[in-house]
Amino acid sequence: MDSLRWIDDELALLEQQRLLRRLLTCSPVEDLRIVVKGQTLLNFGSNDYLGLASDPRLIAAARNYLESSVWGSGASPLVTGHTGAHSDLEKQLADFEATEAALVFSSGFAANVGTITALVGHGDVIFSDAKNHASIIDGCRLSGAKVRVFVHGDMAHLEKLLAQASGFRRRLITTDSLFSMDGSAASLDRLVELAEQYEAMLMIDEAHATGIFGNAGRGLAEAMNVEDRIPIKVGTLSKALGCAGGFVAGSRRLIDWIANRARTYVFSTAQPAAGAAAASAALRIVQEEPHRRTTLLKKANSVRSHLQDQGWNTVSSDSQIIPILIGEPGWTMSLASRLREEGFFVPGIRPPSVPDGESLLRISLSYAHTDQQIETLVQTMGQLAR
Ligand SMILES: Cc1ncc(COP(=O)(O)O)c(C=O)c1O
Structure with missing residues (x-):
């Protein structure tokens, strides 16, 4: 008897609900970029808020x-x-x-x-x-x-x-x-x-x-x-x-x-x-180097207001973490894939990390993101909003 067979059913159910997670193997390279499955992506999913991980x-x-x-x-x-x-x-x-x-x-x-x-x-x-x-x-x-x-x-x-x-x-x-x-x-x-x-x-x-x-x-x-x-x-x-x-x-x-x-x-x-x-x-x-945190929070305020102008719901965040509330997990993951196609890693967050109905894209800003990197993300979000 295969005592672990039940896991196949559970995993299939997760897949059907678009809640199945797969481990990504990421290789960090320079400028907050990561290589995932051969594609180089600009990382907006890391908690390296002050850019110190590579210091x-x-x-x-x-x-x-x-x-x-x-x-x-x-x-x-x-x-x-x-x-x-x-x-x-x-x-x-x-x-x-x-x-x-x-x-x-x-x-x-x-x-x-x-x-x-x-x-x-x-x-x-x-x-x-x-x-x-x-x-x-x-x-x-x-x-x-x-x-x-x-x-x-x-x-x-x-x-x-x-x-x-x-x-x-x-x-x-x-x-x-x-x-x-x-x-x-x-x-x-x-x-x-x-x-x-x-x-x-x-x-x-x-x-x-x-x-x-x-x-x-x-x-x-x-x-x-x-x-x-x-x-x-x-x-x-x-x-x-x-x-x-x-x-x-x-x-x-x-x-x-x-x-x-x-x-x-x-x-x-x-x-x-x-x-x-x-x-x-x-x-x-x-x-x-306190300027790292003050600069980061200024950048976050500016990104948030641009995203709000584009019609995205950034909930109640006032920090370097910028959530974009989408709601449904399938749509959230589709948007995350679209962003990946455009060269950005922005994680889609689904239950159980958030309650049902509150799936979101989570943009983590870092002091190390350049103004130009941020601008290209904001532009791409603008295109996805249409
Ligand atoms: C609020 C909070 N507390 C604790 C932890 C755990 O910290 P660590 O990743 O260092 O284990 C996390 C990590 O995601 C977190 O978000």
Whole structure:
């Protein structure tokens, strides 16, 4: 008997619904171009928002580290995987985030899952935005706590759920700060008030905002002037910083607890130290070159207004992530293919990454896109709008 035969039926169903995903093998070349199946495409689908992934200073930092050390870290951080490069990066992240301490995970996904499961368990309750990233959702599920999902961005609904929840040991409110798919921002000012009023811990995930928002580039909590009231901040090294890995920043006691209790930290091999050295170089650039983020946000505003003039629905985004709401997955993927024929990689995003009926094209802008590259994309979108 073929015990996996059911998978054929499920895959066929996905194909029929135009929801089947295929792995693309992409080779990055210069100028934000990628080669996919022999075709060179201009990449508008990467989260390398500041153009740091290809920065020679990051590559030199990793290379220098490797000249005198090894690639694999060989063990989890609590065994022998935590090197000087990891420790330097953690100190640098804590300085950058203006917190007492920080802890580096092997991915942002692991940071969210590990942090949530370390903070709450059976007998506790989590309040989670309906559009939170999958890593937050999985952390909530794994924790064993009761999960109350509030309507995306609906603070009145959150308050109602908070008011109704009694008899729990601990409460945790958790949200993306900048939502990864539609580019919208959480109401952090109201969230801090509600967390204080209802004595809940507040954890925000700044994955897409770190390096982009705020005077110092710390993210939306800095930009909205509420960071002192947010005790748990998660971020990732994999997006604006152009590297890989995630982190949590906060008080010394928070970090000590997470290092002891986050299973994705304790039971997972540390990221290669050369990767941590590259992330340190990236963080220095974020601190020393603020024009990257200000220029990026200006470019994004201009692209958004051109797309709106062409009649596209860019939803509520006010960031470097520009969603174009299409709705139906088949039409979304047809538009993505048309763009590919014209030489652009713009991903079509379908369920389960977004709710049913909310399929979209997701344009990610980078500081490294030239004005001319952006102009040709806008022109092509104009032709597709007709
Ligand atoms: C909001 C959010 N949090 C966390 C993650 C996970 O980060 P990483 O890709 O570094 O694992 C992502 C990545 O897509 C994300 O969008």
